[in-house]
Amino acid sequence: MDQVEVFKALSNKTRLQILNWLKSPAANFPDQPNADFENVGVCVGQIQIKSGLSQSTISEYLSILQRAELINSTRVGQWTYYKRNEAGFEALGKLINQEL
Amino acid sequence: MDQVEVFKALSNKTRLQILNWLKSPAANFPDQPNADFENVGVCVGQIQIKSGLSQSTISEYLSILQRAELINSTRVGQWTYYKRNEAGFEALGKLINQEL
DNA sequence: TTGGCATATCGGGAAAAGTCGATATACATT
């Protein structure tokens, strides 16, 4: 876990919002017919609509969060679903408590 | 505590190093004749020398860290001493565990 | 196999951050 990379990923209001939305997909997004929130997460398009930013921006933001190990993705057909990587958040907590 | 501001402050290798050095001033800096590490911290000049960056850069970095509530300063004569603000780190830990 | 979606990648323009040297300010000493 690269410290600077993870903090950079967190240094943006929209990316923080996305992480927060992904805590309760069912509360924050409309139902997805093709997949289940608990298993795979939320698809890019839903996140993009909710954010109000462009498709390309959100796609990039998601990959920044993924490189920082804060989310991970599952491809199902033409959709990519993203969900929180709780192990990454635990690692971050430890980093703060022990290394910073 | 502004979330984006804190994470931006942490998104820089040198600033992370400074925070780390300030965990054990006595181990990381030469003795200061005019002040005591435990009470007031380390003066700007010592941090600047150790970092290898310019005086102006370090002065700015310290103020970024201070605005993020991760360190605080004490002015004594012509010196400004900076030390870690452990309350800020606790707040950060809570932020990670509860809000992120 | 062609057309239509969903997502990723590319190229770019604007804004912010990184970093410097020069200058200003504040305090201390003589």
Next chain:
DNA sequence: AATGTATATCGACTTTTCCCGATATGCCAA
């Protein structure tokens, strides 16, 4: 008062980040 030292601020330049629209890629359905 004049000089010296420590820190802060300013102006500038370079690099990175923020976002976008356009295009490419991958997958599905007709």
